[in-house]
Amino acid sequence: MGVPASQAWTVASYVLKQRLMRRERYPLVLMLEPLLRCNLACAGCGKIQYPAHILKHHLSVQQCLDAVEECGAPIVSIPGGEPLLHPYIGELVEKLVERKKYIYLCTNALVLKEKLEQGVFTPSKYLSFSVHVDGLRHEHDESVCRDGGYDLAIEGIREAVRRGFRVTTNTTLFDNAEPLRVREFFDAMMDLEVEGMMLSPGYSYDKAPDQEHFLGRERTVALFKEILSNKKRRWKFNQSPLFLKFLMGTQELECTPWGNPLYNMFGWQRPCYLLQEGYASTFKELMEETPWEEFGHASGNVNCANCMVHSGYEPTAVHATFASLKGLKDSAVATLTGKV
16 A cells, blocks of 8 residues: 555544544545636636636635645645745745645646756655556546656656655546556556555546546446456555445445545635535535535435545545444455455
């Protein structure tokens, strides 16, 4: 499993503490969205389709830190937009490292090498660059709607690894994914010596330009069975083994959207990173006043019917790992044997 022991222990002890306190709902990862502006316009993205007067704004460092303290999650994922475009991203990361938060700084890596050469970031066990790579060159460039995007991402990964940074990849798959090509992509990422890979089926954002290639549940399970069956031991995933089993249809999980709450310039987004059903002004309000029973696959909500995205189900998988001896056993077996 592509997660350092210190981080795994931090998460495990945090989850066990929540269980001892009998908390039914708690955050695991804060999705901190400091801006919506991006230097790409990906076909499957619904996050940058805002008017110019919205895209030019960003959260201040203090606003970000206040959200981190208010939420209390041990991990902070910083998506966007493209967070490297934030004018004070280096200061924000430094402050989060001081607070010993494990950070996944999500980036398309178009300007990553430039930022590293400028000395904006310092290597730390708390900081990982999560580089968006949606497959090999052809697949990635098509996904991000930019020729040469893959080469720039790979160049950024190589430079970050060379400088001693933790690097992971995040990959979104759609219904045109070819299992053999995806498996070749895994080999290519391992050759780059990335720490681990994160996978997710795409979610059908209403605002996304491409509405034709999102995966339904049946197709998701069939695709991931083909991709992950006979998994190579050298492949390292920055995800719970139980979540990978869920993608393959061999593990039952229900969405826990409160596990990965989102904070951006509008406030705390209800109910999750993917749906926009209004905003709460405080984290407490989000947790206590959101009608959680109206969301998730079991609710019958049409917007949740085909969703199997990591932001909703990865926290469920982590909770399930520590909820029973069977969960611990299944995760341990998958980690030790390399099989999912």
